[in-house]
Amino acid sequence: MKKIVYVISFICSHYLYGQNALSFSNDQYSGINGTVLSPTTPYFNPNKWDVNIISSDVLFRNDYAYISDQTFFGLLHGNTKNAQPRKGITGKTQSNILDYSTKNFISYNLENDIMGPSFSMKQKINNQTFRLGLFSRLRQQGSVKNIDNYMKFHNDRVLLPSDYSFNSAKTNFMNWNEIGLNISTNLYTTNTEELIIGANIKYLIGLDGAVINSKSPIKLEANYIEVDSIHKKSEIYASNYNIEASYATNYDFDRDKYVYRNRGNGVGIDLGISLVDRRINDELYDFKLSANLLDIGYVNFRGEKHVFYNPGQRVKIKNNPNFDDVEFESIEQYLKVISKEVYGDENKSKVGNGFTIGLPTSLHVSMSKMIRPNQYWNVNWIQRTPIFENSLKRTNVLQTSYSIQNNAIGFGPSLSLYNYEKVTVGSYLRLGPLVMGSDNILPLFIKHNKLNASSIYFALKFYPFWDNEEKRRSREDCDCW
Template sequence: MIFKKAIKQTLSWLTISFFVLWGNQGISQEMFGVTLGNYNGLTGAIINPAIMTNTRNYLEINFLAADIFANNTMAYIPASDLTIWGALNPNTKFPVYGSKNNSFLIYNNRDKKSAIQNTRILGPSAMFQYGKHAFAITTGFRFFTSANNIPWEMPVFGYEGMDYGPVNNVNFDDYNIDVETQAWMEVGLSYAYEAYHFMDDQVTVGVTARKLWGYAGVYGQINNASYIIPNDSVLNILNLNGETAFSVPVDYSTNDFPVNDPVFKGSGIGFDVGVIYTKRRYVDDNRWEKPCGQEFKDYIYRIGLSVIDIGRIKYSHNAQVHSYDDVSAYWVNYDTISYSTVNDVVGEISNVFYGDPTASYRGNSFTIGLPTALSLQFDYHPLRLRDVYFGLVWIQPVRFNRHSLRRPAQISIVPRYETKYLEFSLPISLFEYRYPRVGFAARFAFLTIGTERIGTYLGLGDLNGLDIYFSIKLNIAKGSCKKVVPVKCLNYEYGYSDKDKARFRKRK
């Protein structure tokens, strides 16, 4: 593979190339249709592991769940020109814009830009509750990308080209830019415990520990960059302080792909911790004989607090770290240089800044943090609305350093209707505390499908990301003994079955 004009293409398309391909600006990041509700203990543990003892199921088996999500504030296709359904049709002719015949538009403002991409697959997993205790084992794959504080001029260069007059011969000063991406597999163990229960008050705590295997990881950060682009063949970099690191399944000397020695280039550990306070609707004595005889404890409201995705992955196989410390260069005819390998690219950049193709090299290991976040959840069950609930979720990203993935901030109100075999929810969200969104999710017995921006699929929103999730899961409800075994189960409250209680009432 030849990286012809690699530097020019990198500067032009780094902040554009993959964002438009995703579809619309979406926020299915938290999958509210499968993480909230009383039939979602296993998937609900994604947002707070303490939820596992507060659901209507005592046993859950997940076959497959997936979330595909992207969001960007750089490029889009107007809804009037193309819908998501048209974009998915291979015979669709995409619209063309501008003198460069681009198939998308860019947002014409000087705001800092950002982008998020998250693909999450939850594989075969299971949860089991036994009284005050609940346990779960999960398997999964995740691919996450975040780009933050992207300067407004970079999408302009990508869209108009490096010879665009209004941004040529302008001294740009940019700060605190970072881009991170990593793909990993994970296996997790979760535990929840009813730590306190007196009368109608209940406190549950939960924790998830996950072993992580990193398949690939890349980050780049620019602390500050001062530069001028006179034309499409000259880069005048006045000052640059930055760093990049990568560990991917590619032979950097030959570009052979994949390189699976070893398959996983890094490893790490991740944690989720959470606590939930529940105000029960009734006082009960928690008596049962078999796990299937456990009863769901209805509540007036519950409040949860959690910290999710604490941890990081360290890459030490096929890894390189390069640093550019207070460097400058006047690079002429950069667009005419051709490269054959990854090592050629990083070697040439090092040579331009330091006069030595190996001077930028700093080491062969690095870490990338998980998309850590603080989350607050509130759920209210009105007395007169038997199957209707109102939820509130707040997500705030927490970054310990700029080598960490950034989860988007959001606050969501989630009204829902739920029964054993049917559930609907309507998340109303404020994404990054700025962009309003309306979603929809539906569960039909074992199948859930949803999106956090339904307008995209109705042709009401511009095309600038993608957003959809689903879950296929077997739920075994509490109080279901009669459906499983041919013997009567003890009633949760008095030690008799509901049929026996009805018979006793008739005798009276």
């Protein structure tokens, strides 16, 4: 079982908390980095080229686990302890305690996007201006919304109910690579307006994937057996289950290591259109309105698909020696034991060798308005719109920001509303080749009673930040004589 836990930890760890770098995406100098949120963004880069060396943008939010009275940077000092309610050690009584919620329903969302070596350049083809780019990305995403918190009884130190109906739920996870081509150009241009269209065409390489779909409420029954006059032992039985479980992973359980392999293939596309008001002969704009449909596509995985449905069979899930006394070495071994409990046959649950996970399709609308020269007010709205089988679900975001931009430096504050529930404060700074920021900056430095999310993103870029509009115009050919 330790190896299974290690797989989950490997895939979901090694990253900071974070969120889509929306503030930086509205920076005209974001270039190829901005293409992940709008394929037309590189077109507005005043520079003829830019290169991304490495960037990371990660989100992890949940309302189940939290660390009490702590900051994000405070976690670097360690010394975080697990809650021990029986000893009076809880998040309510002490600082720096990993504790858990007693809410009826809980949710979590993980989004990670690492962009590797990528570039974008301006190119004239038959007197038509194009922006062309290539990018490489490693992405992870998983989520569950309003899953039944059966553990609330344990967390609240009360006895498990004798009968409990665990609501149906669905969760999925995917870890994948993207290799993409970005292209954008103008449909028409006047002295004051441009209409720009863009697309990202992506080849997808599936690395790890999992889908768990519980289609009906599971009946849980708790029985208590007296151990002595003080202590009781609980046994939990499950019935009325109808669960589909599919998985594929690159973790090699025999060698205890992660091995990079292609476990599935797919295609994806991002589409965008932008309407721009400009001043005559000016590279910068007065107003931009953009609409984008992102992550249309899916990955077909080569992996195992299992079904657990046997209405007449109760399964003992706690204090069952077939589970408790076995050190599971792989996911396959664990699923075989469950199949044996459900059907009396360890191989009967397996029904297929493939499954599909859809990309986290979303609609992104953005607006940017010049307030003063090189100063912009920006608004972003991202709404998830899943369309494929087992689609991942992106976080909904509504954000406004104010940014000051020139060729060498950019910065500005932001306000974000996640899933239309929680407002966070952020900021970003672009200083030459280095970009860093946060869309949820307060938990980095200010202690929170329940620390369960924060945000840091960064990028290391290479572009002619020593250049400017005046220098570019001085290098243009002159027809004067």
